[in-house]
Amino acid sequence: MSDQRQRAQEQLPQVVLGVLGILQALALELLWEQGVGGLDHWQAIGALATGVLQVTGMFLGVVVIWLMYASLVMRYRWVPHFQDLVFPFVLGVLEFGLIGLMGPDRVGAFLLLLAFVFLVSSATNYGIYQRVLRQHPERGSMSAGRVGYGPAATNVLLLPPAAGLAAFFGPASWVTTLCLLGANVGLVAQIGVFARFWQESMAKRYAD
Numbered sequence: 001m002s003d004q005r006q007r008a009q010e011q012l013p014q015v016v017l018g019v020l021g022i023l024q025a026l027a028l029e030l031l032w033e034q035g036v037g038g039l040d041h042w043q044a045i046g047a048l049a050t051g052v053l054q055v056t057g058m059f060l061g062v063v064v065i066w067l068m069y070a071s072l073v074m075r076y077r078w079v080p081h082f083q084d085l086v087f088p089f090v091l092g093v094l095e096f097g098l099i100g101l102m103g104p105d106r107v108g109a110f111l112l113l114l115a116f117v118f119l120v121s122s123a124t125n126y127g128i129y130q131r132v133l134r135q136h137p138e139r140g141s142m143s144a145g146r147v148g149y150g151p152a153a154t155n156v157l158l159l160p161p162a163a164g165l166a167a168f169f170g171p172a173s174w175v176t177t178l179c180l181l182g183a184n185v186g187l188v189a190q191i192g193v194f195a196r197f198w199q200e201s202m203a204k205r206y207a208d
Contacts, residue, residue: 005079012080013073016088023092024066030099031058038103045104047172053180054102054110060187061098061114065091067194068125075198076132087124094120107176108167114183115159122152151189159183 035055042051069087094117101110126149162179169175 009077009079012084013078016080016084017070017073020066020069020088020091023088023095024062027062027092027095027099028059030096031055031062031102034099035102041103041105042171045172047104047177050107050171050177050180051104053177053184054107057114057180057183057187058098058102060184060191061117062095064187064190064194065095065117065121067191068121071194071198072125072128072132076129078128078132081131083124084128091117091121104171107171107180108163111159111163111166111179111183115156115163118152118155118159122149122156125149151186151193155183155186155190158186 035058039048039051039055042048042054094113098110098113098117101113162182166173166176166179
């Protein structure tokens with residue numbers, strides 16, 4: 001392996017992880033200012049619980065995006081591609097867009113963009129994982145592979161219909177509350193997948 005490829009493999013994922021961490025911190029700051037600060041709009045229409053679900057869903061989304069990349073960087077090594085440099089900025093823009101859509105007036109658009117964020121982040125994560133397997137085929141047994149993307153794929157499929165239902169019934173409807181509750185459940189399920197993979201990886205590493 002050339003020196004440049006070796007430096008890229010050892011350093012670039014950590015650099016990208018640092019940039020992504022900065023963007024996640026900015027997203028959390030915006031979430032506190034606009035999401036939590038905007039709960040009074042939900043309260044004004046008598047749907048405070050729905051607003052809280054939107055805020056928690058956005059927070060969980062930030063955590064999921066962080067875990068998607070951080071778990072790869074901590075568990076695997078790979079030769080990065082150019083798109084890995086752009087990846088955190090694309091996700092940052094999408095997250096800021098999500099926060100800008102928070103509120104009772106655009107809950108349908110919020111859920112639709114959330115589905116797109118899941119699609120982009122999962123596709124990018126899966127592409128990196130496939131490169132890891134091509135470069136290190138012996139590591140294929142360290143993960144459940146496609147099974148780990150089940151919650152994300154489910155969210156990508158179910159969130160667009162949920163967005164349509166929320167837009168049709170309005171922000172004060174119990175249907176919208178259930179849609180946001182389902183999004184939160186999907187996000188928690190994805191975090192559970194990452195936690196399981198991490199425990200399995202660490203257990204095998206210590207066993208070795």
